[in-house]
Amino acid sequence: MTSNAAAIRRDPHRNTVLGMLLVVYIFNFVDRQILSILAAPIQADLHLDDAQMGMLGGLAFALLYSTMAVPLAALADRTNRSWVIAVSLFAWSGFTALCGLTQNFWQIFLARLGVGVGEAGGVAPSYAMIGDYFPSKQRATALSIYSLGIPIGSGLGVLAGGYIAATIDWRTAFFAVGLSGLVLAPIFKLLVRDKNKPVAVADSPHTDPERPTLRETAAVLARKRSFWLLSFGAASSSMLGYGIAFWLPSLLMRSFGFDLVQASQFFGALLLFGGIVGVMGGGLLADRLGSQDRAYYSWVPGLAYFLGAPLFAAGISSDNAQFAFLLFLLPQALAYVWLGPVLTAIQHLVVPSARATASALFLLINNLIGLGGGIYALGALSTALTPVYGEEALRYSMLYALGLYGVSAVLMGLAGPALRKDWVREEGDD
Known part of the structure; x- marks a missing residue:
C-alpha cells in the first residue's frame, strides 16, 4: 500500500467529515422536498395549478441549481471546498x-x-471531499452513506412539513427548516477542513498533476x-x-383520500425505509462487485431500473392504501440504488483534483433534465389529462412516465464496457 492510500485509510477525522457532510445533505433535501408535501396548501393559498406547481418544484429550483453548480464546483476544486459548502448552506437556508x-x-x-443557487455549491464539493478522504475500494459505500441524506432529508421534510x-x-x-440551516452553517465550518488530494497513477490517461481548469x-x-451514458441514464431515471x-x-390525497398528515406519514415512511435500504444496498453491492469488474458500477443501477418499473406501476394502479405501501416499498428502494455506484464511477473519470468539477458537470445534465424536466413534465401532463x-x-401521468426507466436501464447497460476503458486509477487501486 502506498503512503497516500495508507494516510487516507487511517485518518480519524474522515468519519467526522462524512457525518457532517451527511447532516448538511439532510438539510439540503429537507429544504428541497418540503415543497412536495406543502403543495396542496400552497396551491390553495396562492391559487396555483399543477403546471405552475411543477415549475416551482422543478424548473424554479433546477435552473440555477444545475448551471451555478459548475462554476461553484470549479471554485471549490481550486480554493477551499469546506468554505464553499458552508457559505452555500447559509445561502440556501436563508432563501428557504x-x-x-x-x-x-x-x-x-x-x-x-x-x-437553487445556494444548494448548487453543496453537493459536488461534498462528493469530492469524500473522494479525498476515502480510498477507491470504500468510496461507493462512503458516497452511499452520504447519499442517505436524500431519503432521510426527504422523509423528515415530508413528515415535519406535513405536521407543521x-x-x-x-x-x-x-x-x-430555513432558520435551522442558518444555525448549522458555522458549526459545519468549525468541524470540517479540506484534505490534500490523492494522486492519479502514471499509466492513467489525462493525469496532469496540476489542477485542471x-x-x-x-x-x-x-x-x-x-x-455521456451514465449522465443521460441517470437523468432519464x-x-x-x-x-x-x-x-x-x-x-395520495386525490386518489386515496388521505389528508395532509396521513399523506406525510405514508410518504415519509416510504422514503425512510425504502430509501435507506436502497442507497446502502447499492453502494455495498457496487463496491463488492466493482472490485471484480468496473462495469458493475453501471450494471447494478441498470438492473434496479429494470426491476423497479413494473413494481411502481402496480403501486400507482392500486386502490388499497395498505397494499400500495407494500408495492411502493421495493421500487422506492430500487430507485435509490444508482447513487453510490454512479457517483463513484464519475469520480474515477478524472484526476482527483478535478472531482468536484466532474461531479458538477454530471449533475448539470442529471438535474437540468431530471429535476428541471421531470416534475414539470408530470405536472403538465396531469393538467393536460384532466379533461379525460x-x-x-x-395517476395516469405517472404511469405514462414509467417508460423512462426502460431508457435508463438500456443506457446503464451500455455504459459498463465503456467504464472499463475510461476509469482513471489512483494510488491504492489494484
Whole structure:
C-alpha cells in the first residue's frame, strides 16, 4: 500500500467529515422536498395549478441549481471546498425561510431560484471531499452513506412539513427548516477542513498533476463515452424519480383520500425505509462487485431500473392504501440504488483534483433534465389529462412516465464496457 492510500485509510477525522457532510445533505433535501408535501396548501393559498406547481418544484429550483453548480464546483476544486459548502448552506437556508414570506407565484418562484443557487455549491464539493478522504475500494459505500441524506432529508421534510402545515400553516414550515440551516452553517465550518488530494497513477490517461481548469475537465469528460451514458441514464431515471417524489403526496390525497398528515406519514415512511435500504444496498453491492469488474458500477443501477418499473406501476394502479405501501416499498428502494455506484464511477473519470468539477458537470445534465424536466413534465401532463381522467389524471401521468426507466436501464447497460476503458486509477487501486 502506498503512503497516500495508507494516510487516507487511517485518518480519524474522515468519519467526522462524512457525518457532517451527511447532516448538511439532510438539510439540503429537507429544504428541497418540503415543497412536495406543502403543495396542496400552497396551491390553495396562492391559487396555483399543477403546471405552475411543477415549475416551482422543478424548473424554479433546477435552473440555477444545475448551471451555478459548475462554476461553484470549479471554485471549490481550486480554493477551499469546506468554505464553499458552508457559505452555500447559509445561502440556501436563508432563501428557504424567505419562501414563507411569499404572496404569489412569482415571489415564491424567485425564492426557489435562490434556494437553487445556494444548494448548487453543496453537493459536488461534498462528493469530492469524500473522494479525498476515502480510498477507491470504500468510496461507493462512503458516497452511499452520504447519499442517505436524500431519503432521510426527504422523509423528515415530508413528515415535519406535513405536521407543521397541518397544525400551524405552511409558511411556518419554511421558517423552521430555513432558520435551522442558518444555525448549522458555522458549526459545519468549525468541524470540517479540506484534505490534500490523492494522486492519479502514471499509466492513467489525462493525469496532469496540476489542477485542471473547467475547460480542461470538460474536454476530458467529453471524450469519454461512459460519462455521456451514465449522465443521460441517470437523468432519464431522475425525471421519473423526482416526478414521483414530488407528486406522490398529491396522488395520495386525490386518489386515496388521505389528508395532509396521513399523506406525510405514508410518504415519509416510504422514503425512510425504502430509501435507506436502497442507497446502502447499492453502494455495498457496487463496491463488492466493482472490485471484480468496473462495469458493475453501471450494471447494478441498470438492473434496479429494470426491476423497479413494473413494481411502481402496480403501486400507482392500486386502490388499497395498505397494499400500495407494500408495492411502493421495493421500487422506492430500487430507485435509490444508482447513487453510490454512479457517483463513484464519475469520480474515477478524472484526476482527483478535478472531482468536484466532474461531479458538477454530471449533475448539470442529471438535474437540468431530471429535476428541471421531470416534475414539470408530470405536472403538465396531469393538467393536460384532466379533461379525460379528472381527479385520476395525476395517476395516469405517472404511469405514462414509467417508460423512462426502460431508457435508463438500456443506457446503464451500455455504459459498463465503456467504464472499463475510461476509469482513471489512483494510488491504492489494484
